Amino acid sequence: MGILYCLKSLMEHEAMNKINSFFKNWKSHEGVTTIKQIEAHFGSIVLSLEKAGSVIVQPPVDKLWFSIALLDTKIDRKVENWHLEKMKIAAFNASINPQGRALKASYLEDCMSIHVFFDPSFLNEFAEEMGCKIDASKVYPIHGIHNQQFSAVAKSILMPLFAPDMQSLRLDETMQGALRYICDMYDIKSCFYGARMSKPQLQRVCEYIDENISEKLTVEDLAQVARQNRTAFSTKFKNTVGMTPHKFIIQRRIARAEDLLRNSKHTITEISAICGFSDLAHFCHVFKRCHGVSPQQFNKE
Known part of the structure; x- marks a missing residue:
């Protein structure tokens, strides 16, 4: 279509x-x-x-x-x-x-x-x-x-x-x-411009996020993976990737949810939990903000 x-x-x-x-x-x-x-x-x-x-x-x-x-x-x-x-x-x-x-x-x-x-x-x-x-x-x-x-x-x-x-x-x-x-x-x-993360550092952080997408992820956790203090990590991450660590985590959670909605038989409630959202209402709100439609509507397209 x-x-x-x-x-x-x-x-x-x-x-x-x-x-x-x-x-x-x-x-x-x-x-x-x-x-x-x-x-x-x-x-x-x-x-x-x-x-x-x-x-x-x-x-x-x-x-x-x-x-x-x-x-x-x-x-x-x-x-x-x-x-x-x-x-x-x-x-x-x-x-x-x-x-x-x-x-x-x-x-x-x-x-x-x-x-x-x-x-x-x-x-x-x-x-x-x-x-x-x-x-x-x-x-x-x-x-x-x-x-x-x-x-x-x-x-x-x-x-x-x-x-x-x-x-x-x-x-x-x-x-x-x-x-x-x-x-x-x-x-x-x-x-x-500005201070940037090294490629190995960024790759470690990205892999850690994807492997722990169901869990609560904090900037402190990611800074530890990158072996940097919180302030330096946040600045370098944004300079390198182009968005804050929090925004990047949300993007990865939504990308994972999109994949599960298209290719799995999980319920929307289950997908919300798998992708690390604190509750279903928050998941639906963030998903609609990104896609313009609710997870239920996206699943029907």
Whole structure:
């Protein structure tokens, strides 16, 4: 349902025919196929099909870029100098990929994705407008960003990709909106300067959170895992990841809950406990704040 359903209300008939033809011929595609590419002032957009079993090896590029999955999928992703991530990504979730690092992604299920590459000059213009400094090579990978904003960004990008009469849409403004959202939501600006955690420290902390997701997790616990005092840890963690430790823990709990809602037979009450929420009401409140729908509604989609 995902992509076709949401696009029907957005596209002209001619554009929808083009999209339908891609899906009808899905089985004829092998590996990774580039469907459409647009070059613009901000950089470039690539729309691609990734067949189950295909592998993308992206050499280092001098651009910050992000990807939005348009279908639910499973990916094993390895960013250079970063730990292997086995991910279940829901449709319209996004992943941010740092500048200057190679990436290898193995698709375990069929997927359709949008990849947006930002030109460094556009980032500099954006940084000047925002009053900050940007060193895109220091941005750490962030995956599974789930918010309705990225759904809106994806739809805004797809329209001019498939509808020639909509090329007048100002893609630069759409991209500025995406960057502004990323900065506001995850405080990405703090990734561009300041004291940072080492990669082994951050990996230990991430693994500890995932292994103890059902438990009460405190900043003191994480600081101990990183072998730092609480104040230094909190500052360096935010500078490295782009969000506070508390916010990161909530994101991981919600990501785990999303996976269980889609792929397990646990009740919502059980999922709330498994993911470490103090009570069902709190879980439902946080989940709806992140997704815009309750766990019950999400489970029915």
